[in-house]
Amino acid sequence: MTSTSVIQPALDIAAIRSQFPILHREVKGKPLVYFDNAATAQKPQVVIDALVNYYSHYNANIHRGIHTLAEEATAGFEATRDAFRHFVNARHREEIIITKGTTESINLVAYTWARQQLQAGDEVIISGMEHHSNIVPWQIICAEKQASLKVIPVDDNGELVLEEYYKLLTPRTKLVSVVHVSNALGTVNPVKDIISAAHNAGAKVFIDGAQSAVHLDIDVQELDCDFFACSVHKLYGPTGVGMLYGKKELLAEMPVFLGGGEMIKEVSFEQTTYADLPYKYEAGTPNIADTVATAAALNYVQEIGKANIRAHEDELLQHATSRLLTIDGLTIIGRAKEKTSLISFVIDGIHPQDVGILLDNRGIAVRTGHHCAQPLMARFKIPGTIRASFAVYNTLEEVDALLAGLQHAVKLLR
Missing domain, CATH: 3.90.1150.10 (Aspartate Aminotransferase, domain 1)
Known part of the structure; x- marks a missing residue:
C-alpha cells in the first residue's frame, strides 16, 4: 500500500x-518570487544531482546492452518505474508506462483504447474545466469514430454539477475522462464518486492527475480508476517525463501506440510480434536521464x-x-x-x-x-x-x- x-x-x-x-x-x-508552480515546479538540488550523476557516470542506452553502463542505466530507469508504482499504489509494475507527460499519456489511450473501442453513436464524457490536453484528443477520436463528446457543466463556484453528470451517463457512454484538480481553478473534483457512477454505467474512467499528484495522496487501487496520468515536472522533477497507469487487463488488450525499437519481440518483413507490458508502449530510446532523476523527485516529495x-x-x-x-x-x-x-x-x-x-x-x-x-x-x-x-x-x-x-x-x- x-x-x-x-x-x-x-x-x-x-x-x-x-x-x-x-x-x-x-x-x-x-x-525571485515564483508563483507559477502549476505550470512547472522548481527542482531541488537532489534532483539536479541525480541528473548530473547519470550523465557523469553511467550514461548509456537501456534494455539493449550487457555492458556495465547499460546495466546501470537500465537499473536506474526501472527503479523509477518502481518508484511510480509505489507513488500511486499500482498493483503491478507492468501497469506503469513511462511517457513524456500527461499529454502523451492521454493521447496514448485515445489512439489505442478509444480508437479500438469506440463505435458510431458511442459517447465520451469530459468536464467543462478540462485542460486542452484532455479535450482535443477525444475530439479527434470522436470525430473519427462518429462518437459524441459530452461535457459536464461547471457552476459559478467552479465546481462540477454532478447531478448533470449523472444525467449524461447512458448505456452508450464508453469513457469518462476528467481532471482530478483543475489547473485553472484549483478545484478538487470528487473523482471517486465520478468513477463509481461511470463504472455503474459500464464506462471506463481516465483521471488526469497532472495537478493532483503533488498535492494529494494517490491510490489508484482505492480510486479504482482505469487510467491515471501525471507529469513529473509539476512534482519537483525534470521536464519531459510522465506516467500512465492503466489496469493490466486493459493495457494488455490495447493495440500498440508507436512502432519501433524496444516495443517488439521479433521483427521480420512478413510479421512483427510485440513486447510484453510495459515495454509494448515504450518505443525508441526514451528520456533516460530525466527518467532516472525522476526517482529522486518522487522520493523527495514522499520524504517531506x-x-x-x-x-x-x-x-x-x-x-x-x-x-x-x-x-x-x-x-x-x-x-x-x-x-x-x-x-x-x-x-x-x-x-x-x-x-x-x-x-x-x-x-x-x-x-x-x-x-x-x-x-x-x-x-x-x-x-x-x-x-x-x-x-x-x-x-x-x-x-x-x-x-x-x-x-x-x-x-x-x-
Missing part, C-alpha cells in the same frame, strides 16, 4: 528553500510528506485569498469548497497580461492567460485570469509581496 502522510508540527521552509538553487537568484534586480506539503500550501492559499480580496475590483475565479494551492483572479478594467508584466518587473512570476482552458474561460465570460500557484517552498512573506505588487499595478493601470 502507499505510505500514509504524517503531518509534522511545522515544516522548516527556510531549510527547504535552501535546497532549490534557483530560488537564490534575482529577476530584474529583485529576489504530501500531508505536510498540503497543509503548508493551504495556509498560503488562505492567506492569499484573504489578502487579495482587499483589492478593490478583484474577483476570484473558482471558489470551490475543495481547492488546492492556486488562486485565479481578475481585476476590473485591467488586462491580466498587463498585471503579469508589472509583477515580473518586481521579480514575481505568475501565469496569465487562459491556462490551456479556453472553454472554461468562455464559461466565465473572461479572456483569462491572473494565476498564482503555490509550492512547498513559498512563504507568507512572498504572498504579501504579491499583494503589494498587485496594489502597485492597480495604481498604475487605473
